[in-house]
Amino acid sequence: MTQLLGRCIGECRRNEKNAEGIRKIMKKKTIAAIIILLAVAAAVLGIYNRNASGTAKEGLTVIAGGKETVISWEEIGSAAFEGDIVNGKGESKHHSFEGAELAVLLRQAKIDVTAESKITAASEDNYSAELSGAEVLEPGKVWVALSADGEALEGIEGGQGAQLIVFGDSNSKRAVRYLKTFTIE
Amino acid sequence: MKAERLRNLIFLALCCDLGLFSKRLIAPAANVITDFLRIPGGIGTSFSLMFLVVAAELVPKFGCASLMGAVQSILAFALGMTGSMGALSPIGYIVPGIVIDCIFFISRRINANAGGTMVFANMLSAAAAGLAANLIVFRLRGPVLALYICVALLSGALCGCLGVPLARRLKPVLRSEGLKAGMPQSVPETAATVSDMQIRKA
Numbered sequence: 258m259t260q261l262l263g264r265c266i267g268e269c270r271r272n273e274k275n276a277e278g279i280r281k282i283m284k285k286k287t288i289a290a291i292i293i294l295l296a297v298a299a300a301v302l303g304i305y306n307r308n309a310s311g312t313a314k315e316g317l318t319v320i321a322g323g324k325e326t327v328i329s330w331e332e333i334g335s336a337a338f339e340g341d342i343v344n345g346k347g348e349s350k351h352h353s354f355e356g357a358e359l360a361v362l363l364r365q366a367k368i369d370v371t372a373e374s375k376i377t378a379a380s381e382d383n384y385s386a387e388l389s390g391a392e393v394l395e396p397g398k399v400w401v402a403l404s405a406d407g408e409a410l411e412g413i414e415g416g417q418g419a420q421l422i423v424f425g426d427s428n429s430k431r432a433v434r435y436l437k438t439f440t441i442e
Numbered sequence: 443m444k445a446e447r448l449r450n451l452i453f454l455a456l457c458c459d460l461g462l463f464s465k466r467l468i469a470p471a472a473n474v475i476t477d478f479l480r481i482p483g484g485i486g487t488s489f490s491l492m493f494l495v496v497a498a499e500l501v502p503k504f505g506c507a508s509l510m511g512a513v514q515s516i517l518a519f520a521l522g523m524t525g526s527m528g529a530l531s532p533i534g535y536i537v538p539g540i541v542i543d544c545i546f547f548i549s550r551r552i553n554a555n556a557g558g559t560m561v562f563a564n565m566l567s568a569a570a571a572g573l574a575a576n577l578i579v580f581r582l583r584g585p586v587l588a589l590y591i592c593v594a595l596l597s598g599a600l601c602g603c604l605g606v607p608l609a610r611r612l613k614p615v616l617r618s619e620g621l622k623a624g625m626p627q628s629v630p631e632t633a634a635t636v637s638d639m640q641i642r643k644a
Contacts, residue, residue: 288561292599295592299596302585305589306586307478307479
């Protein structure tokens with residue numbers, strides 16, 4: 258009787274150990290399955306993301322009348338222009354730039370600007386400056402620079418960047434660096 | 443202060459520092475992958491959160507991960523390591539800590555497997571950190587956000603798996619019985635037994 262009871266207890270313990278082992282293996286398998294699923298999802302999304310961003314045009318975005326137009330860096334060109342820029346301390350310095358006049362860019366993109374228009378220039382880090390349509394239409398006043406003093410301007414995360422240049426301002430508050438978007442109202 | 447409590451606090455402080463600085467250490471390698479995938483991060487955060495998860499597993503007190511997150515945010519502020527979140531960086535440190543605490547709280551209630559809990563805690567805390575960063579700074583949407591969170595979950599799962607053996611090895615050290623005069627109790631006992639045996643033999 259004692260032997261039988263002992264055998265039963267031993268059998269139960271063995272079964273418990275087996276069940277625990279199976280449970281552990283199942284948990285490991287579940288975690289492995291989740292990791293594989295996530296890896297597959299990441300790979301698919303990664304390929305999709307790379308393809309999507311590869312086809313996206315990089316440049317300045319112009320929003321006018323609810324429509325977005327991207328002007329690529331190549332389309333901006335490299336017309337040389339120069340002038341004096343007054344910094345925050347009131348010191349005036351002469352600089353030479355390469356880029357394009359904003360009015361010309363907007364005309365090329367078939368975006369109408371009138372003297373009454375309000376143009377907001379925003380940077381990648383959401384710094385913004387306002388321009389009037391009259392200022393933009395004034396010849397030689399508002400420019401988009403892609404290089405300054407022979408050096409290419411960079412974006413906030415590297416790569417090509419742009420800067421807004423407004424000649425005649427008493428300080429450089431509207432010289433928006435990392436220029437990204439123009440919104441025309 | 444109880445020796446055990448002091449030991450736990452020292453261990454939590456160590457994990458805080460390891461979590462904060464390991465992020466910087468693996469950032470160059472992690473950036474290779476994230477740059478390739480064109481996402482703003484997620485891998486380094488998962489690795490740094492592994493230390494918080496290990497600490498939460500070994501110090502079974504509710505709130506210890508949140509506390510560590512808060513300490514990390516203070517350290518990050520003091521050392522100027524706030525990153526792109528700036529003044530809002532404490533949110534990015536504390537939110538994953540809260541998630542870890544909640545997962546361990548639920549896991550202890552339902553008596554769940556420790557390894558699985560660590561993996562899930564690491565996964566979900568990494569995803570929470572990613573979502574917090576996205577809400578504050580990145581503002582990603584659609585497939586890019588999905589990829590960002592997916593990479594955070596995946597790296598969180600892998601780091602969680604890495605943390606399981608680490609916790610298993612540290613557990614006997616941290617969960618041993620109270621200390622006596624700065625030494626484990628078992629050492630003098632063993633020494634006494636050996637010397638007794640030597641005397642008997644002589």
